[in-house]
Amino acid sequence: MNQVLINHKEIQIRLRELGEELARDYEGKNPVFLGVLNGSVIFLADLIREIPFSVEIDFIRAKSYSGTQSTGVVRIIKDTELDLTNRHVVLVEDIVDTGLTLRTLQEHIHLKRPASLEVATFLFKKIDMELRYKIKYVGFEIGNEFVVGYGLDFDGQYRNHPEILKLEP
Numbered sequence: 001m002n003q004v005l006i007n008h009k010e011i012q013i014r015l016r017e018l019g020e021e022l023a024r025d026y027e028g029k030n031p032v033f034l035g036v037l038n039g040s041v042i043f044l045a046d047l048i049r050e051i052p053f054s055v056e057i058d059f060i061r062a063k064s065y066s067g068t069q070s071t072g073v074v075r076i077i078k079d080t081e082l083d084l085t086n087r088h089v090v091l092v093e094d095i096v097d098t099g100l101t102l103r104t105l106q107e108h109i110h111l112k113r114p115a116s117l118e119v120a121t122f123l124f125k126k127i128d129m130e131l132r133y134k135i136k137y138v139g140f141e142i143g144n145e146f147v148v149g150y151g152l153d154f155d156g157q158y159r160n161h162p163e164i165l166k167l168e169p
């Protein structure tokens with residue numbers, strides 16, 4: 001049986017808090033929320049609806065994983081279609097694990113010369129705490145366990161589950 005790690009109510013409460021924080025930080029800045037496909041779609045969709053003013057969204061896609069093992073190689077396979085020059089960008093991730101995907105994406109976006117670049121991740125795996133302090137918006141910190149649901153998958157499955165589940169082998 002898969003165990004519920006973060007339930008629907010906890011997610012809703014945290015989304016509201018993050019939304020308030022982002023609204024305070026980005027009011028009047030016409031931010032771009034750049035979701036990392038596919039995992040961030042549920043988080044991004046819920047998060048931007050907690051923000052009481054208009055924001056732009058776009059998506060970027062990187063590939064780094066097969067099954068539960070990281071391959072250590074990250075490729076950008078779909079880039080943003082917006083001009084990010086002088087824009088305030090919030091990169092929206094489902095989960096930061098080793099941080100490899102994030103580093104690659106941050107370097108890539110920096111080259112586009114945005115006015116600012118911050119990261120919002122729904123989950124952060126507590127592996128590299130130095131990395132934690134570089135991420136401004138974190139939904140939940142979790143242990144080193146494989147989780148699914150709320151956008152996160154295992155071989156393409158479980159993304160639509162509304163809660164975060166700890167996947168049993």
Ligand code: IMP
Pocket residue numbers: 039064065070093094095096097098099100101102145146147148152153154
């Ligand atoms: P990183 O490059 O090691 O930080 O890995 C980031 C990517 O790996 C995420 O965007 C996910 O696609 C995937 N990933 C890492 N941990 C998990 C997990 O526990 N469940 C599902 N996907 C994960």
